[in-house]
Amino acid sequence: MTVRIGVIGTGAIGQEHIQRLSKKLVGSQVVAINDINETAAKTAVNRIGIDAQFYANAHDLIKASDVDAIVVTSWGPTHEEFVLASIAAGKPVFCEKPLAVTAAGCKKIVDAEIKHGKRLVQVGFMRPFDSTYRQLKSALDNDEIGQPLLLNCKHFNPEVGDSYTTDMAIVDTLIHELDVLRWLLDDDYTSARVIYPRKTSKASSHLMDPQIVILETKKGIVINTEIFVNCQYGYDIQCEVVGETGIASLPEPTQVPFRKGGNLQRAILVDWKKRFIDAYDVELQAFINNIVTGNFTEGASAWDGYAAAVAADACVKAQQTGNVEAIVMPATPSFYKK
């Protein structure tokens, strides 16, 4: 069985996913595309070298009889509409993060999926599929450093455009940590606080950058995350876990070290495309496998998207108030229990 995929949003990650769904993964083919920028969409698929029909209206793509499943890679504020439409059409849908830009939006999707009666939604939280995060989780699960007490994380991007706003540091960037750290620690959050250090001159006038987010968890763990989206030097994702008997850190992605010109040097990756390239492959192959087997056993669920958004809502409020804001996570419905 070849799963015929329709892709909504043919920008940066849309093109990456079209390439892997059409030329790398097993059991899928992209047959339809949509984007508000028709010219760019057609140019993109011609560059990739696939024959996919362009749909001017995303909802027509979702309803098309020769489209079996949907991949949503448009801008975050559009996700809720397209995921709800895919559920209404009874079609499996992979939605890039965030599932929706608010917890309320994610809850509408959760309620619609439960009403539909079977899992259809997978969210593009790829870090639990990343081999370095899996090595770190294995170290914690094997009690290598005792109980985790505190974490120091960095989510650094080299630069962002003027359209990137202060709240996106939470909803679009920290949302990855908010998801992966629940899985890594088998824990949930209880509060959030946001601090603004000295602002970098490299940031747009409207953007607070860097930001420090301090999270507390039900187990009493404190998580300190630095978000710096105009760091200039590279794409740098770090996660250090301080435990009772030692420290475990996210392994650096393997790059060949060079001794030359009187230096010992190793390249730092410059964007997410290469840093998580394998994780994207694994998570999307899981989506295809979920569809073929008819059972969504792998990948982030709509509830995971909702849980991250509940925490994100509190972080955005903390950005605005400067206070410690409570995070109240509802119990996981049996529909989503693994």
Ligand SMILES: NC(=O)C1=CN([C@@H]2O[C@H](COP(=O)(O)OP(=O)(O)OC[C@H]3O[C@@H](n4cnc5c(N)ncnc54)[C@H](O)[C@@H]3O)[C@@H](O)[C@H]2O)C=CC1
């Ligand atoms: N999992 C990950 O590591 C990553 C996830 N993303 C997520 O993927 C999504 C897209 O991000 P990028 O590719 O970086 O953005 P982009 O701006 O490169 O591409 C987005 C595309 O969506 C199109 N679009 C916007 N509104 C639309 C609408 N209503 N209908 C159809 N098309 C529409 C735009 O024309 C553009 O071509 C975002 O939600 C982002 O958070 C992006 C990069 C990495």
Ligand SMILES: O=C1[C@@H](O)[C@H](O)[C@@H](O)[C@H](O)[C@H]1O
């Ligand atoms: O999801 C992603 C982007 O949308 C986001 O803007 C970046 O900050 C993240 O590092 C990347 O993984």
